[in-house]
Amino acid sequence: MGDFNVVRRPDERINSEFCARSANEFNKFILNGELTDLKMGGQKFTYFKTLGGKLSKLDRFLVCSNFLSVYPLASSFAMNRDLSDHSPIILRARNEDFGPPPFKLLNSWLLNDKLDGVIKEACSVFRGYGTPDIIFLNKLKHLKLAIRNWKINTIDKELKEVDEWKKRIAEIEMGAESRPLTINEMKERSILGVKVDDHARRLAMNLKQRAKLKWEIDGDENTRFFHNYVNNRNRKNHDKWCLEY
Incomplete structure (x- = not known):
């Protein structure tokens, strides 16, 4: 696609132009690759540009069905920004909650x-x-x-x-x-x-x-992450509506 600042939907941008064509291509990539965009908590927008007060959700985790079969309740969390204009995002894969240490x-x-x-x-x-x-x-x-x-x-x-x-x-x-x-x-x-x-x-x-x-x-960073495209039929329909944009 050539544009790494792409978002999936119009509500993932504020004070910046939404490109429907780029979003459509990105959503097709996710759908064809049978990937899942994990639900994210914390900050709604992961990128903030001071000049113009522009906010976008540019950072996310895309996972395959192998991962979801092991961690079906996995999610991500966007932390507060500090020195960077991007929010650090954390992958929450474990479902156990043993309370605070x-x-x-x-x-x-x-x-x-x-x-x-x-x-x-x-x-x-x-x-x-x-x-x-x-x-x-x-x-x-x-x-x-x-x-x-x-x-x-x-x-x-x-x-x-x-x-x-x-x-x-x-x-x-x-x-x-x-x-x-x-x-x-x-x-x-x-x-x-x-x-x-x-x-x-x-x-x-x-x-x-x-x-x-x-x-x-x-x-x-440990960059050995998810590279294999495998079946993800149980989540595929969830993302089909994104192709309308």
Whole structure:
């Protein structure tokens, strides 16, 4: 088709032109390939262009019947946009719901030098009684509470600081449009930019961990996905109405 910004229906675009011909070709491709466009929750539009306030649903999962036979209730979820103009989308394939985990430690927290001290202090002040297994269980609970309090006081506070950094960067860049920046302003912009980039890198680590994505090489997506076109008759009729556009 040559156009990777294609959508399936008119309601998948706002403030941008809907091309009926491209949508028709895309829908035919899905139908002829006997694929299914998974239901998506979260953000309705996965792409946002600030200039003109254009929104589109450009990102989606197309799966074959082999996948659906294993995961009949599979769906996808579009998360909030951050630095990118596209929303990260997550494939939800498992149907089991065991509730929230008792405790989750994000890998990015380990990059904070202060966490090591929090753990050592919590372990040093703990006093336990009873059998060894009960002592160990209570020690883990005590450590969990210490890390949780640290997270609230440190990580959540940092989110507010990042917002302030971004606002200050915007102020400096706005000033550059009307006058030359001072040496101090350029130095400040550089330092804040490094801090924001470092925070974005840690957020990406969190996203990867929360999404439970399988990565063959750190930073490289596992691209071995669904390539075989197989029978999908039980879902085929669901998409036929899209060909009307």
